Amino acid sequence: MQSQANKQKRNGKLPKAFIVDSTTISLNKTRYPWAEFRTTKSGVKVHLRLAYIGKGDAYPDSAVITNASVHDVNQLEIVVDERLATYIFDRGYLDFELFDKFSHDGFFFISRIRKNSLVKVREEYEVPSGGTIFQDQMVVLGGKNGYLTDPYRLVEVMDTQENLLRIITNQFDLPSEEIGQMYRARWEIELFFKQLKQHTTIKKFFSRNEDGLKNQVYLALISQLLTYLVKLETQSVLSSLTIQRYLFASLWEDSELGETRIRGKPTGSD
Known part of the structure; x- marks a missing residue:
């Protein structure tokens, strides 16, 4: 994966960035019995890929609509289909085997891991002093007889609300600050969903x-x-x-x- 990223960089092509997430639209159970969700209400889920250009600059690129009962991770492979692009998504899509598949198939990703995720550190990288980056490491995920991943990069960064984010990615050629900024861009899809529903x-x-x-x-x-x-x-x-x-x-x-x-x-x- 590092060689693919470096080759892309040498060719002067910037990788596209897509933000992936879903939003649920609740529906009346009596009127929409086909839209399986919960026992008391129905609903559909919009699984969206948002093309990210810059802050406040994004547009819908691909979407799949399912019943709200469908888990997000089951739709991830459908919206991740453009090689050498970077896909940004939250920890609701956490699937170690799927991460390995993306890497092997030529997709870049930036996501988060849960607090209880098992991490084995392979190498420590130097972090800039005085910034918001706390850790920059090469790691593998899993263990204790569970699935053990390919080597990935783990960047720990403080967000604007002073929460520590543990960001996992297969992008090794970007500065750690840029990895943090790209993950924070995920907020753009939340703003998009808000506008979609309200306006x-x-x-x-x-x-x-x-x-x-x-x-x-x-x-x-x-x-x-x-x-x-x-x-x-x-x-x-x-x-x-x-x-x-x-x-x-x-x-x-x-x-x-x-x-x-x-x-x-x-x-x-x-």
Whole structure:
């Protein structure tokens, strides 16, 4: 894996970064009996791959919708399908054998391990003084007659709320500070889910049919992607949410006025 990363770096190609996570949409048990979740309610789960460009700059790249009872890790291999890209996900996707498979198949990942994960240190790396990095090590995970992984890198970093994060990755060529920053970028998908649920048309579903409900969620994701494309086309510095609001408002106004607002130029009438 190190050789693949170094080769990629020599070719001057920056690896793509994707953030992977899921969000659950609760549903009425009587109206949606097909959406298995809990004994008292139904639900669907959106498993999303978010393409990460930079802070506040991301767009939906791939999505799978399942019943809410489906475990996240069971969908991970479906959304991880582009080699030499880096996938960032939380410890809900922890699967040592799957991590090894990703490494062998040419996928990079950045994730977290649980506090009770067994760690065997193979090598210590020097960490920058005065920073937020506490440990940088080569390790293997597992043991005590359990599964023992390939060598990985374990970076311990303090987050903004002074919590210690134990980040595991197969990226050995990046500075430890960059590993920490990339994992913290995972917050972007939480913001995306919040915007998706609060500002698109999935608060109320128009169909009780499985295909109809899924189509409505996919349309909501498409609207988010189109908003991002508008942001790129206009070279706007506004947030996607602000652009989306301007787009809704411009449905009943002069389209040039809406475009001017999105571009961030004075309209002369505001």
